Amino acid sequence: MRVRRLIAAAMGVVALAMPAAAQDFIAGIPREEALIVQGPEKQNADWFNMWASGGGASHNGQQQLTADTFWFINPEGSGDSAWTNALATERPIYNDDFTQMTVKLREGVYWSDGVEFTAEDVVYTVETQMENPGMGWSAPFQVNVESVEATDDYTVVFNLKQPNSRFHTLFTVRWNAAWIMPKHVFEEVEDPASFAFNPPVSLSAYVLNNYDPNGQWTIWELRDDWERTSIGMTLDEEPDVKYVVYRTAGNPDARVIEQLNHNLDVINDIAPEGMFTIARDAADTTTQWLPGFPFAHPDPTLPAVILNTKIDELSDPRVRWALALMIDIRSVSMGSYRGAANISALAVPPTGAAIPDYFEPMQAWLEDFELDTGSRTIKPYDSTIAEQVATLVRPQWGDSLPEDEDALKRQFGFGWWKNDPEAAGELLESAGFTKQNNQWMTPDGEPFEINLLVEGDNIPTLARAGGIIAQNWSMQGIDAEVQVAGPVFGDRLDVGDFDAAIFWTIETWGGHPDLSFFLESYHSDFIRPIGESQPPRNLQRWENPELDEIIEANRTVGFDDPEVVELGMDFLKLAVEEMPMIPLMAYNKFAPFDTTYWTGYPSIDNPYSASGPFWSNLRYMIVQLDSTEQAD
Amino acid sequence: MNGFVKYLAERLFQLFLVIFLGVSLAFVITTLSPVDPVQVSLSQMTSFGAVDPRSVELMREALEELYGLQGTMLEQYFNFWRRVLTGDFGPSLSAFPTPVMTLIAAAVPWTLGLLGLSLAMTWILGNLLGALAGYFRNNTLLKLSGAAVMALHPVPAYITGLILLLLFGYAWPILPISGGAQMNLQQGFTLEYITSLIRHGLLPAMAMVLVGIGSWFISMRSLVSNIVTDDHVVYAELGGVKSRKIFSQYVARNALLPQVTGLALNLGHIFGGTVIIEFLFNYPGMGRLLIQGIYRGDYSLVLGVTTISIVAVAFAAFVLDLVYPLIDPRVRLG
Numbered sequence: 001m002r003v004r005r006l007i008a009a010a011m012g013v014v015a016l017a018m019p020a021a022a023q024d025f026i027a028g029i030p031r032e033e034a035l036i037v038q039g040p041e042k043q044n045a046d047w048f049n050m051w052a053s054g055g056g057a058s059h060n061g062q063q064q065l066t067a068d069t070f071w072f073i074n075p076e077g078s079g080d081s082a083w084t085n086a087l088a089t090e091r092p093i094y095n096d097d098f099t100q101m102t103v104k105l106r107e108g109v110y111w112s113d114g115v116e117f118t119a120e121d122v123v124y125t126v127e128t129q130m131e132n133p134g135m136g137w138s139a140p141f142q143v144n145v146e147s148v149e150a151t152d153d154y155t156v157v158f159n160l161k162q163p164n165s166r167f168h169t170l171f172t173v174r175w176n177a178a179w180i181m182p183k184h185v186f187e188e189v190e191d192p193a194s195f196a197f198n199p200p201v202s203l204s205a206y207v208l209n210n211y212d213p214n215g216q217w218t219i220w221e222l223r224d225d226w227e228r229t230s231i232g233m234t235l236d237e238e239p240d241v242k243y244v245v246y247r248t249a250g251n252p253d254a255r256v257i258e259q260l261n262h263n264l265d266v267i268n269d270i271a272p273e274g275m276f277t278i279a280r281d282a283a284d285t286t287t288q289w290l291p292g293f294p295f296a297h298p299d300p301t302l303p304a305v306i307l308n309t310k311i312d313e314l315s316d317p318r319v320r321w322a323l324a325l326m327i328d329i330r331s332v333s334m335g336s337y338r339g340a341a342n343i344s345a346l347a348v349p350p351t352g353a354a355i356p357d358y359f360e361p362m363q364a365w366l367e368d369f370e371l372d373t374g375s376r377t378i379k380p381y382d383s384t385i386a387e388q389v390a391t392l393v394r395p396q397w398g399d400s401l402p403e404d405e406d407a408l409k410r411q412f413g414f415g416w417w418k419n420d421p422e423a424a425g426e427l428l429e430s431a432g433f434t435k436q437n438n439q440w441m442t443p444d445g446e447p448f449e450i451n452l453l454v455e456g457d458n459i460p461t462l463a464r465a466g467g468i469i470a471q472n473w474s475m476q477g478i479d480a481e482v483q484v485a486g487p488v489f490g491d492r493l494d495v496g497d498f499d500a501a502i503f504w505t506i507e508t509w510g511g512h513p514d515l516s517f518f519l520e521s522y523h524s525d526f527i528r529p530i531g532e533s534q535p536p537r538n539l540q541r542w543e544n545p546e547l548d549e550i551i552e553a554n555r556t557v558g559f560d561d562p563e564v565v566e567l568g569m570d571f572l573k574l575a576v577e578e579m580p581m582i583p584l585m586a587y588n589k590f591a592p593f594d595t596t597y598w599t600g601y602p603s604i605d606n607p608y609s610a611s612g613p614f615w616s617n618l619r620y621m622i623v624q625l626d627s628t629e630q631a632d
Numbered sequence: 633m634n635g636f637v638k639y640l641a642e643r644l645f646q647l648f649l650v651i652f653l654g655v656s657l658a659f660v661i662t663t664l665s666p667v668d669p670v671q672v673s674l675s676q677m678t679s680f681g682a683v684d685p686r687s688v689e690l691m692r693e694a695l696e697e698l699y700g701l702q703g704t705m706l707e708q709y710f711n712f713w714r715r716v717l718t719g720d721f722g723p724s725l726s727a728f729p730t731p732v733m734t735l736i737a738a739a740v741p742w743t744l745g746l747l748g749l750s751l752a753m754t755w756i757l758g759n760l761l762g763a764l765a766g767y768f769r770n771n772t773l774l775k776l777s778g779a780a781v782m783a784l785h786p787v788p789a790y791i792t793g794l795i796l797l798l799l800f801g802y803a804w805p806i807l808p809i810s811g812g813a814q815m816n817l818q819q820g821f822t823l824e825y826i827t828s829l830i831r832h833g834l835l836p837a838m839a840m841v842l843v844g845i846g847s848w849f850i851s852m853r854s855l856v857s858n859i860v861t862d863d864h865v866v867y868a869e870l871g872g873v874k875s876r877k878i879f880s881q882y883v884a885r886n887a888l889l890p891q892v893t894g895l896a897l898n899l900g901h902i903f904g905g906t907v908i909i910e911f912l913f914n915y916p917g918m919g920r921l922l923i924q925g926i927y928r929g930d931y932s933l934v935l936g937v938t939t940i941s942i943v944a945v946a947f948a949a950f951v952l953d954l955v956y957p958l959i960d961p962r963v964r965l966g
Contacts, residue, residue, distance in 0.1 A: 024814075025814075025815070026814070026815045026816045027814050027815065027816040027817040027818075028816055029816060041914075041920065041924065043724065043726060043727035043730070043735055043921070043924060043933075044724070044727030044728070044730040044735075045738075046730070046734075047727070047729075047730055052728075052729075053673065053695060053728050053729075133690070133693075134695060138690075138691075139688070139690035139691040140686075142690060143686045143690065194729055210816055212815070212916075213738050214738050214739065214742070214812065214916035215916070216811050216812070216815075216914070216916055217811075217815045217816075219815075219816060245815065247810075247811075247815065248810070248811075248914055249810055249914070250809065250810040250912075250913065250914035251911070251912060251914070253794070253797070253798075254797060254801070254809050254810055254912075254913075254914065257797070257798070257801045257802045257805075257809060258809070258810065260802065261801070261802075261805050458927075487667050487926060487927045487928075487929065488666045488667050490671055490672065490675050491666055491667055491668050491671050491929075492666075494668075494671050494675075520685060521685035523685070526685045526686075533671070533692065535685040535688040535689070536674075536675070536685070536688065537685075
């Protein structure tokens with residue numbers, strides 16, 4: 001009798017634990033019509049006001065699928081093909097002195113509630129945010145805009161307070177931009193900054209279907225009138241993806257498991273080991289940016305060793321160069337990414353337009369670049385690094401590595417600085433440092449100590465890189481110690497409470513050579529003393545008159561002027577000479593795609609769109625995917 | 633009766649003292665946190681887009697005013713207590729302007745369900761097995777279960793959780809490894825929804841039960857092993873009292889008293905374990921909320937979660953203290 005009861009109980013448990021296949025993965029939605037994308041947890045699940053502080057569901061599909069603005073730049077592209085006119089019909093039209101910008105708008109675009117989008121929406125967006133400090137784009141509008149007017153339903157004219165040749169970038173999406181507000185909805189509420197905007201009205205091809213009050217998933221559905229959107233107008237036929245499900249998929253290990261179980265089509269990022277597991281165990285049902293090792297997608301973001309140039313010891317370029325030459329980049333690549341890194345000697349990420357615009361043309365200059373160590377002149381650049389790293393990983397990944405030298409450079413990097421401890425020592429000596437018992441002493445006679453700040457588990461690859469670099473420096477006689485800052489990482493960077501740190505202070509458009517995306521904030525006007533908050537990006541507080549000249553010159557030329565590339569090169573050369581940060585690599589993201597239900601994902605061979613789930617450009621990938629119709 | 637009133641008064645005093653000290657300490661620690669919520673928000677707003685550096689200072693000032701971070705620490709402390717007493721922790725800074733209480737109200741049922749279920753299973757199973765193992769010391773099956781339970785006891789909860797995740801999520805994928813219920817399923821008292829809740833809660837609950845059962849098992853077995861040699865048990869056996877009655881009325885009931893006290897003392901510790909398990913299984917409870925709050929420098933949220941946790945744990949311990957006299961008449965009679 002007891003045995004029978006036990007069996008009955010066991011059957012009950014098994015019945016509860018039946019395979020997921022026995023139940024729809026998403027209730028009421030056919031799996032073959034849904035693209036499942038990794039999203040972050042959204043605490044304020046009921047809040048969809050993207051323009052107010054708090055941001056709404058910006059990461060969970062809202063900005064990717066329902067928001068729209070004038071222009072998009074494909075971070076993977078280059079040249080004219082990377083530029084998309086979205087709500088605008090053509091590029092920005094500036095007057096001669098860049099004090100006025102005119103935008104011609106697309107006709108026939110409608111909000112999801114049937115109201116037509118017009119220039120009045122744009123004017124309302126700008127004026128409302130200027131009147132409400134604390135809204136997302138309030139400050140940049142206040143700083144720049146004297147007035148904005150709709151000269152007709154489809155033309156907007158911005159009058160600027162001072163010349164600004166990059167004003168249009170506020171409305172140009174790389175990751176996000178100033179999204180247009182629905183005037184007819186917001187003008188009905190008393191306080192636009194505290195309005196939840198739930199349910200949200202959409203200006204793009206998808207609209208909210210349902211969401212979890214606990215913020216773990218959000219479902220977006222293709223609009224019936226998807227053709228009446230800027231993205232819909234570019235399509236020949238209805239997108240296959242009817243539903244897009246943004247879901248939190250747990251920790252990185254859980255994400256790998258979820259994709260192996262076909263419950264997560266698009267991953268934002270996992271550890272290299274997770275990527276290797278997927279490539280090994282699910283090669284037939286997954287794809288990724290690169291067909292073989294190192295698999296990863298290089299974001300237009302440049303992790304580097306940020307050196308606090310306001311600290312006495314690090315204010316001297318010779319010392320900064322010495323630190324660079326003490327690093328063995330091969331060990332950093334192997335230790336951080338297990339060889340799957342795309343290294344960069346230039347202060348620009350090796351991806352998108354930077355390859356044809358900067359990396360390829362500047363190789364000769366890098367090869368010829370000479371550095372005076374105080375004792376001699378050396379040529380520190382080593383263009384064979386890609387091959388060296390490839391040699392290290394070939395025993396494990398041999399078959400999937402390209403033999404072609406150019407392809408290797410695209411995947412592993414064009415080159416880096418030689419590991420030259422002897423030259424590093426000469427540079428330190430020329431800067432007044434002395435060596436006592438294998439310990440470098442500063443000109444003041446104190447031990448040369450460096451605290452190297454890393455964030456920690458949140459970005460494990462960079463934390464590992466920090467460990468390797470500190471080890472490289474310690475081996476050469478510098479008292480280097482890694483500090484894991486965790487949640488206070490950003491605060492410490494902000495006020496300059498670090499000697500060195502592994503982070504990025506350079507991000508680019510990816511698909512455009514203009515460097516103003518980060519460079520504008522490098523002007524000395526914005527540098528704050530240690531202890532005070534530094535505006536984003538120039539966290540190394542690098543100050544240089546030549547740098548200011550480059551930035552000021554860049555302001556006076558148009559965004560698409562060929563001189564932009566020349567000025568970009570001037571900046572990159574100066575950054576090499578001054579070494580305010582030691583560029584390491586692109587931020588390589590391991591983002592495999594499940595091909596069980598969907599194919600046609602972007603790749604290095606077909607870089608038609610961004611692929612990161614949090615990037616607004618993802619919309620261009622979603623509408624291009626093809627259904628495999630394999631589901632039961 | 634007087635004895636019980638005195639007992640009750642003492643416990644009430646303890647309850648309010650624990651809440652006052654715990655909440656005050658949480659306020660001090662949270663307020664001294666170096667994470668600046670304005671900086672975190674600013675980073676989120678400026679990290680990815682084209683930022684006009686001239687506008688950053690303006691953004692900072694606006695956010696400071698919006699978040700209401702002005703005032704001395706003492707003023708903030710009194711304001712905080714005023715808000716606690718009215719059940720209002722203000723807006724969450726990381727999910728601005730959603731009130732902290734709204735976020736907590738959405739998360740509490742999940743944690744209560746998971747914690748309540750796993751705690752009950754852990755305590756009942758651990759004590760039952762421990763008592764049986766202590767009384768029937770020569771039983772092979774009980775010896776084996778004892779060995780298994782003790783082997784799992786020192787393993788950290790997140791390791792057990794990770795193993796379960798790999799085992800039932802990957803090697804034999806029969807259970808969901810993430811979330812609290814099936815996506816897009818209408819919430820309600822339907823068989824489908826309850827089944828989904830149980831399926832999603834099984835792995836996190838199992839992780840907590842497997843790890844937690846050991847301590848109850850060990851202490852109960854030890855207590856029972858001592859009690860079985862007490863005079864009253866020996867006399868009962870000699871007097872021919874049935875062994876089932878000796879086990880339940882003479883042994884287990886006496887051994888249970890310190891276990892009830894232990895339960896009250898361990899509630900806080902057990903809640904701490906829930907935080908890790910919720911994080912591991914992406915469970916939408918208070919633990920995940922707390923971790924998000926810490927990482928985003930949202931001290932309104934952290935304070936809200938810790939305050940509610942302190943009050944809940946203190947009240948649960950208080951209720952257990954009130955139940956205590958029902959088990960031990962000596963307390964009731966003074």
